[in-house]
Amino acid sequence: MTRRPLSTYRLQIRAGFTLDDAAATTEYLSALGASWAYLSPLLAATPGSDHGYDVVDHSQVDESRGGREGLDRFAAAARAAGLGILIDIVPNHVGVGSPRDNPWWWDVLRLGRASRHAVAFDVDRRLGDGRIRLPILGSPLDDVLAAGDISVDTTRADDAPDGTLRYFEHVLPLAPGTGELADDLPALLDAQNYELRFWEDQNAELNYRRFFAVPELAGIRVELPDVFEESHREIVRWITDGLADGLRVDHPDGLVDPAGYLENLADATGAAYTLVEKILEPGEELPSWWRTDGTTGYDALAEIDRVLVDGDGVIELDTLDARLRDESGLPVLEAWHDLTVSTKRMVAESILQSEVHRLVRSLPHGVVAAKYALAEIIAGFPVYRAYLPAGGEHLQKAIDAAVARRPDLAEAIGELTPLLFDTTLEVSERFPQVSGAVMAKGVEDTAFYRFTRLGTLTEVGADPSIASLSVGDFHEAQRARLASWPHSMTTLSTHDTKRSEDVRARLSVIAEVPERWAEILADLRAVASTGHGPFDALLWQAAVGAWPISTERLREYGLKAAREAAEGTTWQHPDEEFERGVIAIAEAANGAAREIVQGFVDEIVGHGRSNSLSAKVLQLAAPGVPDVYQGTELWDHSLVDPDNRRPVDFAERERMLRKLDADVARGALPPIDDSGMAKMLVTSRTLRLRRDNPELFERYRPGVAAGSASDHVVAMDRGGVLAVATRLPVALQRRGGWGDTVLLRHDLPATDAFTGRRIEPGPVRLAELLDTYPVALLVDER
Numbered sequence: 001m002t003r004r005p006l007s008t009y010r011l012q013i014r015a016g017f018t019l020d021d022a023a024a025t026t027e028y029l030s031a032l033g034a035s036w037a038y039l040s041p042l043l044a045a046t047p048g049s050d051h052g053y054d055v056v057d058h059s060q061v062d063e064s065r066g067g068r069e070g071l072d073r074f075a076a077a078a079r080a081a082g083l084g085i086l087i088d089i090v091p092n093h094v095g096v097g098s099p100r101d102n103p104w105w106w107d108v109l110r111l112g113r114a115s116r117h118a119v120a121f122d123v124d125r126r127l128g129d130g131r132i133r134l135p136i137l138g139s140p141l142d143d144v145l146a147a148g149d150i151s152v153d154t155t156r157a158d159d160a161p162d163g164t165l166r167y168f169e170h171v172l173p174l175a176p177g178t179g180e181l182a183d184d185l186p187a188l189l190d191a192q193n194y195e196l197r198f199w200e201d202q203n204a205e206l207n208y209r210r211f212f213a214v215p216e217l218a219g220i221r222v223e224l225p226d227v228f229e230e231s232h233r234e235i236v237r238w239i240t241d242g243l244a245d246g247l248r249v250d251h252p253d254g255l256v257d258p259a260g261y262l263e264n265l266a267d268a269t270g271a272a273y274t275l276v277e278k279i280l281e282p283g284e285e286l287p288s289w290w291r292t293d294g295t296t297g298y299d300a301l302a303e304i305d306r307v308l309v310d311g312d313g314v315i316e317l318d319t320l321d322a323r324l325r326d327e328s329g330l331p332v333l334e335a336w337h338d339l340t341v342s343t344k345r346m347v348a349e350s351i352l353q354s355e356v357h358r359l360v361r362s363l364p365h366g367v368v369a370a371k372y373a374l375a376e377i378i379a380g381f382p383v384y385r386a387y388l389p390a391g392g393e394h395l396q397k398a399i400d401a402a403v404a405r406r407p408d409l410a411e412a413i414g415e416l417t418p419l420l421f422d423t424t425l426e427v428s429e430r431f432p433q434v435s436g437a438v439m440a441k442g443v444e445d446t447a448f449y450r451f452t453r454l455g456t457l458t459e460v461g462a463d464p465s466i467a468s469l470s471v472g473d474f475h476e477a478q479r480a481r482l483a484s485w486p487h488s489m490t491t492l493s494t495h496d497t498k499r500s501e502d503v504r505a506r507l508s509v510i511a512e513v514p515e516r517w518a519e520i521l522a523d524l525r526a527v528a529s530t531g532h533g534p535f536d537a538l539l540w541q542a543a544v545g546a547w548p549i550s551t552e553r554l555r556e557y558g559l560k561a562a563r564e565a566a567e568g569t570t571w572q573h574p575d576e577e578f579e580r581g582v583i584a585i586a587e588a589a590n591g592a593a594r595e596i597v598q599g600f601v602d603e604i605v606g607h608g609r610s611n612s613l614s615a616k617v618l619q620l621a622a623p624g625v626p627d628v629y630q631g632t633e634l635w636d637h638s639l640v641d642p643d644n645r646r647p648v649d650f651a652e653r654e655r656m657l658r659k660l661d662a663d664v665a666r667g668a669l670p671p672i673d674d675s676g677m678a679k680m681l682v683t684s685r686t687l688r689l690r691r692d693n694p695e696l697f698e699r700y701r702p703g704v705a706a707g708s709a710s711d712h713v714v715a716m717d718r719g720g721v722l723a724v725a726t727r728l729p730v731a732l733q734r735r736g737g738w739g740d741t742v743l744l745r746h747d748l749p750a751t752d753a754f755t756g757r758r759i760e761p762g763p764v765r766l767a768e769l770l771d772t773y774p775v776a777l778l779v780d781e782r
Contacts, residue, residue: 294488298461
């Protein structure tokens with residue numbers, strides 16, 4: 001029988017926090033109440049990689065992360081602490097930025113098609129005469145040769161019998177028998193199984209599938225049985241040897257056949273617990289035929305965020321955004337759907353042109369204007385991808401919309417339509433891989449940074465056009481999860497979120513005070529501005545949400561955000577003048593504007609903490625398997641990676657948990673203050689209750705409140721536990737508090753797991769129940 005977690009705690013394993021360091025946390029994780037430890041990728045990765053998603057060797061655990069013995073020691077410690085183990089795996093791609101560290105890639109570069117690993121890589125041999133194009137040059141090849149920047153070393157090595165070629169930090173193997181051409185560099189280069197290209201050529205002329213637009217990550221073909229077996233042998237060993245109980249599959253939408261892959265994985269692991277990092281658009285369902293236990297939880301994140309957002313206030317923020325655009329001389333912002341079509345089209349016609357061009361080459365016959373027609377269809381694709389023959393309605397919708405937008409391409413689109421639906425054709429097989437990549441880059445990594453009215457809404461897995469969620473709709477979403485995917489993960493923060501849960505919780509308050517935010521933003525922009533009002537709003541929100549934040553952290557976030565937005569500056573062609581404005585804001589936040597930022601944070605921090613605690617109890621008590629991202633049992637005000645991968649002080653957290661338990665035992669409850677102890681209380685008590693009494697969380701019924709402030713409560717009856725959370729705390733305060741509002745309960749006494757207070761049978765006044773914390777967790781006495 002498949003073993004499944006009741007909750008998880010995510011740990012980022014890296015050289016600075018190894019498996020042995022993780023082993024030292026297992027007693028703390030158990031004491032906190034976690035059911036399983038959840039580890040980031042462990043296979044050997046590019047040297048220096050801090051995330052592990054750039055695997056270079058599938059046969060071994062990364063030595064810098066602790067190696068095979070480190071995993072053994074971690075597993076032993078986890079078992080001793082009563083923890084299960086979930087491990088993140090990366091089947092879609094491998095790291096090729098340091099070729100010599102990737103034995104498969106190095107062998108293919110040296111031997112070309114003669115390499116036994118040649119079939120493992122998704123290379124289009126129709127382009128480049130079968131040679132792999134490597135976009136590593138800082139200028140065109142002729143200029144590089146003229147500058148003498150390429151050197152050749154014919155010294156024999158075990159992995160390079162004919163020697164190597166070097167271009168700055170890049171070292172590449174020479175093909176057999178070509179070392180003798182060392183004195184004729186152009187001829188030597190022509191004789192290799194790879195072709196050196198100017199880095200800008202990656203946009204349109206690459207011939208291997210990348211992870212999104214990252215040339216250092218090359219796609220592999222796990223759909224081939226031999227490639228699957230060799231790339232998963234070590235992973236399967238973890239399951240069969242009892243070193244892991246489940247797997248989290250990174251980016252399944254990059255695969256040719258996600259369903260087929262999951263079938264193979266389930267067969268290989270004995271149907272071990274498996275989650276997929278699948279981003280679902282609103283209304284989209286996880287494919288029911290996939291052998292998975294659910295998603296990694298971004299769908300739940302969006303639901304929880306939105307039930308705590310004031311939708312009316314967001315409308316006022318739209319007005320502010322329009323004013324900022326007018327003042328900045330910018331055109332009126334497109335509606336969200338139209339904006340995503342524009343940004344996805346831009347991506348398809350720029351940094352992911354190579355992928356679109358490959359689709360054109362895969363057509364069974366020529367189609368005039370095919371690349372433009374394909375880009376237009378992709379730009380309007382409503383979800384990440386289809387899984388034909390399922391999902392044909394999404395493809396047809398994108399086709400119809402493309403014809404409506406571009407009637408001049410109607411003939412080309414008409415010719416392409418039957419080809420895209422024909423699953424026996426290569427173009428039909430590859431199209432979904434490209435549509436998913438374009439969605440990720442065009443929406444998450446571009447449009448999210450342009451749609452800046454409220455940062456809470458532009459989070460992975462969310463649709464910013466849906467500003468808020470009614471309490472009723474929230475309940476329906478939870479019922480659906482319990483009915484369909486009860487073991488799916490739920491989350492609030494991950495290594496990929498644009499803003500941590502507590503940043504979003506604080507920013508959500510802005511929707512309750514839009515006029516005050518407009519005043520504050522005007523004051524802040526008077527101190528420092530990029531000249532782009534909407535981007536200023538995004539960056540000053542980051543300062544407020546993550547406060548206190550160092551100048552360095554805010555600067556790095558601002559530069560990344562600006563380049564992702566690709567309006568004032570870009571990654572490939574940075575605009576120094578615009579970026580000076582970004583840096584000026586980062587410096588002003590801790591300088592001339594510090595008093596303004598601090599003053600506004602002081603105004604909203606209490607309401608933000610109310611939102612944080614509400615979000616936490618809703619996530620931890622709702623249907624699904626709640627994950628706690630490392631460190632977020634206390635306040636965590638992190639921004640997008642790498643900011644959210646900073647070291648966590650587990651020794652301090654362990655000390656705090658011991659103190660918390662001792663204080664609570666003697667009747668001393670933590671205040672809601674800077675320490676974050678109140679959040680640790682909510683986290684530990686809910687996790688422990690789920691772990692020790694899972695039978696209390698087996699059903700879902702909406703809780704009901706009655707009275708003048710009933711709109712400000714979300715209550716969930718899980719069967720033996722009633723979770724209660726406050727929403728829209730500013731409006732609640734303005735109306736004078738809970739007043740006569742009561743929470744309706746059955747005639748059983750209960751105990752609040754957070755305060756230890758005994759609650760008498762029947763209705764309870766919310767003014768009394770929530771007088772200490774904005775949340776409660778009532779455990780029935782039976």
